Amino acid sequence: MITIEHLKKTFKKNKVEAVKDVSLEVHNGEIFALLGPNGAGKTTTMRMLSTLLNPTSGKITYDGKDINEDMLAIRRRIAFLTNEIRLDGQFTPDELANYYGRLYEMSEEQIKKNKQELFDYFGITEFAKRRYETFSTGMKQKTSLAICLLHDPDTIIFDEPTNGLDILTQRLIEKYVVRLKEEGKCIILSTHILDLVSRLADRVGVIVDGRSVYCGNVSDMAASQNVETIDEAFVKLYEENHVEQNIITKK
Amino acid sequence: MSNKHVLHVMKNEWAKTMKTKSQLLLLLLTPLITVMFISWGLDYVISQTSTYEAAVFFQNEEQMRVADVVLKDYPSFAGFVGGDPKTDVTEGKIDCALVVDDQMIHVYYDSELLSSSTCLKDASDVADALCFAFEGTEVYNDMKDFMPTRQMIDLSSKEDILETFLDRMTGLIGMLIFLTMASNALSLSANSVTGEKERHTFDTMVLCPASLRKILLGKTLVLMVEIFLSGLVGILTGILAFAIWSHDQFSTICELAGKNLAWLPLIILLLLSATLVTTAVFMTIASAFSQTKKASLFSSAGMVLISVSSMIPTFTKNEAVKFFPVANWSIAIKSICRGKGDLAAIGTGFLISVLIFALGLVLSSALWERTNE
Numbered sequence: 001m002i003t004i005e006h007l008k009k010t011f012k013k014n015k016v017e018a019v020k021d022v023s024l025e026v027h028n029g030e031i032f033a034l035l036g037p038n039g040a041g042k043t044t045t046m047r048m049l050s051t052l053l054n055p056t057s058g059k060i061t062y063d064g065k066d067i068n069e070d071m072l073a074i075r076r077r078i079a080f081l082t083n084e085i086r087l088d089g090q091f092t093p094d095e096l097a098n099y100y101g102r103l104y105e106m107s108e109e110q111i112k113k114n115k116q117e118l119f120d121y122f123g124i125t126e127f128a129k130r131r132y133e134t135f136s137t138g139m140k141q142k143t144s145l146a147i148c149l150l151h152d153p154d155t156i157i158f159d160e161p162t163n164g165l166d167i168l169t170q171r172l173i174e175k176y177v178v179r180l181k182e183e184g185k186c187i188i189l190s191t192h193i194l195d196l197v198s199r200l201a202d203r204v205g206v207i208v209d210g211r212s213v214y215c216g217n218v219s220d221m222a223a224s225q226n227v228e229t230i231d232e233a234f235v236k237l238y239e240e241n242h243v244e245q246n247i248i249t250k251k
Numbered sequence: 252m253s254n255k256h257v258l259h260v261m262k263n264e265w266a267k268t269m270k271t272k273s274q275l276l277l278l279l280l281t282p283l284i285t286v287m288f289i290s291w292g293l294d295y296v297i298s299q300t301s302t303y304e305a306a307v308f309f310q311n312e313e314q315m316r317v318a319d320v321v322l323k324d325y326p327s328f329a330g331f332v333g334g335d336p337k338t339d340v341t342e343g344k345i346d347c348a349l350v351v352d353d354q355m356i357h358v359y360y361d362s363e364l365l366s367s368s369t370c371l372k373d374a375s376d377v378a379d380a381l382c383f384a385f386e387g388t389e390v391y392n393d394m395k396d397f398m399p400t401r402q403m404i405d406l407s408s409k410e411d412i413l414e415t416f417l418d419r420m421t422g423l424i425g426m427l428i429f430l431t432m433a434s435n436a437l438s439l440s441a442n443s444v445t446g447e448k449e450r451h452t453f454d455t456m457v458l459c460p461a462s463l464r465k466i467l468l469g470k471t472l473v474l475m476v477e478i479f480l481s482g483l484v485g486i487l488t489g490i491l492a493f494a495i496w497s498h499d500q501f502s503t504i505c506e507l508a509g510k511n512l513a514w515l516p517l518i519i520l521l522l523l524s525a526t527l528v529t530t531a532v533f534m535t536i537a538s539a540f541s542q543t544k545k546a547s548l549f550s551s552a553g554m555v556l557i558s559v560s561s562m563i564p565t566f567t568k569n570e571a572v573k574f575f576p577v578a579n580w581s582i583a584i585k586s587i588c589r590g591k592g593d594l595a596a597i598g599t600g601f602l603i604s605v606l607i608f609a610l611g612l613v614l615s616s617a618l619w620e621r622t623n624e
Contacts, residue, residue, distance in 0.1 A: 052454055072460040080458055086451040088263075090270040102259045103459040147455070 002026040002049065002155065002186060007058035009044050018044040020210035022058070026188055026203075028154070031181050033201035033218070034190040035234055041210040042190045043082070046159050049188065050080035062155065076104065079148040082159035083141065089133025093124050093143045096132065097150055104151035111150070118146040121176065138169040145173065155186045162196070174200060194231050206234065208241040256461035260469025264443060268477060277438065278477055282431040282485035286424055290492030293419060305347040308334055314351055317378050356380055412500045417588055420489050421581030426561050428485035429525065429577065433557040435481045436474065436529045437550040440537035443470050444619065445546040464616045471534050471612060479526040486522065514587045520597055521583055524576035524604035529557055531611025538615040576604035 002025070009019040019041040026032040036042045047053040049060060051071050060067040062074055087096050094115070101111035119125045122142040127135065132143060141161070149156070158177070162170040177200060181187055191197060197204060197218060204221055206214040214237055216224060225233040268274055306329045307322065309315040315322075315330050322330050328349070348359040444467070447453040456466060494501040532553045540546040563578040573582045573596040583600070586593050 050458060052457060072462065075458055075460040078458070080454070082454075084451050085454050087455060088267060088450075088452055090267055095266070099259065099263050100455070100459065103256060103456075103461055105255070105460065144455075148458075 001028055001063055002188075003059075003061045003064075004045075004049070005059040005061075007045065007048060007060065008056045009041075009048060009053065010056045018210060019048070019055075019207075022207060022210070022212040024205045024212055024215050026186055028186045029181060029184045030202040031177065031187045031189055031200050033197040033204045034188060034207065035192075035194070035197065035204060036190075036207035037238060040207045042207055043159055045207065046080070046082075046157050046188065046190055050078055050157050051075055052080070076151065077153055078155045078157065079151070079153040080157045080159070081145055081148045081161055083161060083163040084159075085144055085148075086140070087132050087144060087147060090131060092129050092131055093119065093146065094128040096143070096147050100147050101150055106151060114150050114152060115146075118149060122146050122172065138165050141165055142169065142172070145176075149180075153185070155188070156180060157188045159190045160192070161189070162191070162193075194234065198230060204230075206237050208238050209243050211241065213237050213241045256459075256465045257469045257472070260461070260466050261473050264470050264473035265476075267443075268439075268473070274439070274442070278435055278481050279484055281435060282428060282481050283488050285427050285431055286485050286488040287492050289424060289427055290419070290489065290496055293423070294492075294496035305329075305349075306331055306345045307349040307351065308332075309351050310353065318351075321378050351380075412503045413588060415500070416493055416497075416504050417585050419493070420486070421584050422565075424485075424489045425580055425584075426558055428482055428489070429529075429561045429580075430554065430558045431485055432478050432482045432525065432529050433533070433554040436478050436533040437547060437554060439474055439477055440530075440533040441543040441546045441550065443474060444534065444537040444615075445540050445543045448541045449543055463620055464612075467534075467538070467616045467619055468612065471530060471615070474534065475526055475530045478529050479522065482522050482526060486518075517587050517594070517597055518584065520601050521576075521580060524597075524601045525557075525580065527604040527608040528576045531608045531615075532556065534615045535611045535618065538619040539621075574599045574603065576600045576607070 004022055004024045007019055007022040008017075010017045022041065022045050024032075024034075034042050034045065044053065048055050051067060051074060062077065065074070067074055091099070097115040097119075098111060101115070106114070116125075119128055122145065124139070124143055124146055127139065132140065135143065145161070156177075162173055165173070174196070177187060177189070181202075189196075189201065201218045203216065204214070204218050205212055214221065214224070214233075218230065221230050222228060222233045225236045227233050227236055268278070307318070309318065309330065309332050312332055315332050318330065322328060350357045350359060447456065457463060493504065533550060536550050536553055537546050540549070557577060560575075560577040561580050563572055563575075564581050573579045573593065579596060579600045583593065583597050586596075
């Protein structure tokens with residue numbers, strides 16, 4: 001289980017307070033959707049969750065353990081995938097899997113087994129000896145996903161993973177996300193596609209202007225805002241909580 | 252476990268270089284082409300100056316036997332017994348002749364008797380007299396006023412040939428070697444460190460349970476090997492170029508170098524010091540930026556710094572220079588080749604470079620982490 005308490009992130013360089021106060025709870029064996037308009041602070045929150053950024057203040061715990069206590073041990077348990085993440089183009093999926101598997105201190109047998117399974121599922125096997133840079137966008141995304149999941153993490157953080165992909169690849173990834181959930185893994189999913197949220201997610205968190213304004217079941221979201229659909233609920237939450245100025249100006 | 256991470260990153264970085272042909276070509280061809288071209292240029296200038304044929308004529312075998320020790324050091328002067336030196340000179344077969352008779356050494360140039368020097372009592376004096384004639388540059392001084400411009404008589408002794416070679420390796424070619432090392436370091440560090448963020452490959456790597464410092468150490472060590480190789484290619488090309496363009500003098504260099512191979516580890520140590528400093532400078536600059544364009548801009552300052560450092564001994568005679576890596580290059584190499592290799596100075600220079608490297612590593616990882624924020 002992941003607990004986030006009063007998370008805050010200020011980028012000193014740009015003087016931007018990207019995340020002001022986010023508190024959420026994500027349980028094992030569920031798909032948690034993180035919603036928010038562009039620039040709300042979703043990606044920054046996810047980067048802090050995945051240990052890529054240090055919070056300015058606040059607390060993140062994984063099964064009760066503070067993220068700062070043993071960051072490297074936490075990294076062994078998580079996977080983070082965004083549609084921006086790329087792998088070194090000179091290498092083949094096979095070489096990439098071997099390299100990252102070794103960095104995750106996996107045994108050669110384990111690497112071979114997990115690689116085979118993931119490559120087969122995502123249809124990478126026949127391209128396993130081809131350079132990553134020669135792949136299409138969809139194939140690159142599937143390879144990135146396979147490499148990210150190679151070490152069998154129990155927490156998977158997806159930041160708009162299906163952006164720019166064709167419907168077939170989207171479905172393939174969605175199916176795999178459901179499979180991961182069924183295996184009892186904790187999945188955090190950030191997306192703008194509310195239809196995807198209704199179909200996949202169990203619970204949802206909404207961030208507006210760097211603040212968490214809702215955290216609850218997807219099925220309860222519309223009712224909690226006295227509207228019919230989650231689209232309407234999202235718009236209502238945004239309108240009620242949006243503040244125009246979120247940039248700290250230099251004195 | 253952490254050392255394994257460093258090793259994996261190193262293997263991956265090395266494989267990346269091997270797979271990127273343009274990078275590999277740049278690494279090896281830059282020093283090869285630049286050093287070879289400049290060496291050819293230097294020799295072309297020298298070849299425009301015509302060297303005159305010279306000979307020493309002895310009266311008897313005994314004189315030649317005694318003088319042989321001196322003649323060996325002056326390979327341009329062929330030794331003859333008897334013959335007709337005056338005719339040879341007049342007919343243009345030989346441009347300069349030293350004629351040894353019973354009492355004197357006469358210097359002829361283009362059939363003109365320029366001078367006669369040193370009274371000889373017997374054959375045993377010939378060696379000393381000849382040596383005096385060469386070393387005191389009497390022969391050259393006598394003739395230089397008669398020679399047209401861009402003509403010379405090669406009075407080089409073996410030591411002089413070595414000196415020419417060393418001047419070349421520690422002067423213009425030395426600076427070129429550092430310049431190519433620095434330019435390779437610039438492109439490789441920008442690609443390996445700054446480029447990771449630009450290509451969005453940084454996050455995947457940082458998410459692994461390996462600390463950023465270990466990742467950076469792995470990358471830095473590979474960069475170090477690459478820069479060392481680039482410097483080594485530069486040095487070997489300098490030697491090869493000398494062998495190709497100055498092949499008549501190269502055997503003398505080989506003969507002198509082969510006498511005692513103690514110079515080899517000392518030169519490797521000097522190159523290693525330069526590599527450590529170059530790596531530290533460029534890694535630090537590359538780590539401070541998240542755009543290769545900006546990193547390259549600031550790296551040009553590093554290139555100037557490294558190249559100018561190698562020229563410091565030409566600006567100052569200060570003794571302290573011999574302790575500083577890169578700057579001690581020319582002083583140290585000359586002392587090594589004269590058989591007086593100053594191990595204490597080279598060792599101190601190496602220790603200083605290790606300190607600079609360690610400092611660069613700490614600074615780089617702090618800056619790299621900062622740009623991630």
